[in-house]
Amino acid sequence: MNHNTAAVLPRLPVPDLQKTVTKYLDSLRPFLLEDAAHGGPSYEDAFALRTKWADDFVYGIGRVCQERLHELDRASPDNWLDDNFWLKSYLQWRAPLLINSNWWLVFNDDPLHPSEEHLVSGFTEWQLQRAAWLVHRTLEFKDKVELQELHPVTTRTGVWIQESVSKMFNLARIPQRYCDILSQISSPSDPLSCNIVVMVNNWFYAVRVYDPGPDNSRILIPAETLLARLNVVVHDAATRAECAPEIGVLSADDRDSWASILQHLLSISPQNVETHEAVVNSLMCLCLDRENHSIVLPSSSSSLPQPSSISQASLDSHLHAIRSVPSNVSNRFFDKPYSIIVDPSGRAGAMGEHSPADALVPSIVGEYAVVQHVEMTQSFASAEHSATNGSWSRLEWVVDDESLEAIRAARARAEANIKNSDDSLLWFEEYGSDWIKSVGFSADAYIQMAIQIAWYRTTGEFTATYETALTRMFNKGRTETIRTLSVESRAFVLAMTDNDHSISSETKWDLLRRAVQKHTSLTRDAATGRGIDRHLLGLRNMLRQGERSELFDDLLFARSQEWRLSTSGLSAGHHFRGTGFGTVYENGYGINYLAAPSMVKFGIETKFSGGNTSTEVFKDAVYSNN
Structure with a gap:
């Protein structure tokens, strides 16, 4: 093999403005549906308002910001994101690295x-x-x-x-x-x-x-x-x-x-x-x-089965x-x-x-x-x-x-x-990625749906969910966000937590299939430079003093990025007992998982001071979902 010829990685693209805003509006739908279901504004009116703000942005200041972002990209040695924003987002964070930022492998x-x-x-x-x-x-x-x-x-x-x-x-x-x-x-x-x-x-x-x-x-x-x-x-x-x-x-x-x-x-x-x-x-x-x-x-600390080998x-x-x-x-x-x-x-x-x-x-x-x-x-x-x-x-x-x-x-x-x-490992040993794939699902998307159900069962609400996607196919590529919460994942979770048992197993299976397909599509977009969160970060940073947009001023913009579920999947983890990282939010969870052929290992971290979160309760909810 000729080791003198290096493969050339393409440059991270600046995504299309209209496509990013359209995908962003789609990600707001589950929040608006929830608000309407709990006595808030009607879904139709609330979505129409966000659509207006989005159009104003695309045909107004957003177009200016997009051009500025292209100019920045042309002036950047490697790409517009890593050279200017992404590393700084880590380095500006003032929280201790202990638990909050550093990762760990066991x-x-x-x-x-x-x-x-x-x-x-x-x-x-x-x-x-x-x-x-x-x-x-x-x-x-x-x-x-x-x-x-x-x-x-x-x-x-x-x-x-x-x-x-x-x-x-x-x-x-x-x-x-x-x-x-x-x-x-x-x-x-x-x-x-x-x-x-x-x-x-x-x-x-x-x-x-x-x-x-x-x-x-x-x-x-x-x-x-x-x-x-x-x-x-x-x-x-x-x-x-x-x-x-x-x-x-x-x-x-x-x-x-x-x-x-x-x-x-x-x-x-x-x-x-x-x-x-x-x-x-x-x-x-x-x-x-x-x-x-x-x-x-304590012997009464958990009703979960003990791990098989430890x-x-x-x-x-x-x-x-x-x-x-x-x-x-x-x-x-x-x-x-x-x-x-x-x-x-x-x-x-x-x-x-x-x-x-x-x-x-x-x-x-x-x-x-x-x-x-x-x-x-x-x-x-x-x-x-x-x-x-x-x-x-x-x-x-x-x-x-x-x-x-x-x-x-x-x-x-x-x-x-x-x-x-509040930090613990859960070894789920009933089945793993082999069975999930055998029934036609992406293992990662399936696990994400299990996490969604566990969150809803333990909190009674939905939250913005961050999953890491690597943009490693691009030169100096780092990460993009997969927004797990979607209209499809919400519908599946509500069906699975239906107390009246009025929804058939066939319907639930179909809703799971749709949710997994949606998540797989979001994952593909994120990994191929067509995600939205890094682009939105860049556009917002292109606003100059005195410039503003209703799109970014909207309280729902911040709420849709309040990642109380911060998640990431790694390798099959054959050589690790587990992994972990801390939650960003006191009332949230940091969840890292390893999907092996016959088991899934979860590392789950939250804060005792969070009030309505508990790693042990969440572990039980994840286990009982399956």
């Missing part, structure tokens, strides 16, 4: 997992072996993608993977007041780019994972060599008399607070400048936790440890796009900052790392004294009273956020 145990170490604390041989292996496999994947040994750029998928994977390593999000920035990807010639940052007992260490090779090349060290270096680092951290300043928890705080205290830290010592630079330019983080997190679920308590304990809990939240650096986490029992997972790459990308990397079980030819004992000088170093932070007070305040806020996170 890896399956390694087949060699020693069960007797489940309850231990302190650092273990198996923990370091698995950590070394996972890091090695992760960087092996990175190197193979760069060398085009995997996913060559002669295919469009290869171009997308190479571009996306490159944004996971050697950079970080940097907090700044009002709007963060992303660092530049560090050069392979930069010595700092050859290191990973290892966090142990809240201490930061730089560990070199690429050694110099011939002709200025660099060579990925064997897993056994990394094991030796990790062993020395852990021994160093375990024998330090003083406690580490909990700098990691500062990165879990709201972004303006973190920006302010980081600037203070950088101003009080050049050592802090060097340390932060080393962390930012490093490949990734490895977080070695000292304790296993364990929760005990207890629910063990499953959620593992999930929470990767998401972060009070005992390990300081042993993280939330600004890095990819961090591997391993606890003393060898349970592992990954967590990362969302803005450089969408969650499917780290899941592809994670699957490669996990699919092959640990293979070590060198024992822990023989590795102990084989780390060479210069292969690792301490990364010190200098702190003062002001920064210590900021750490105490940040920890209190982080613990409150963690305590408020």
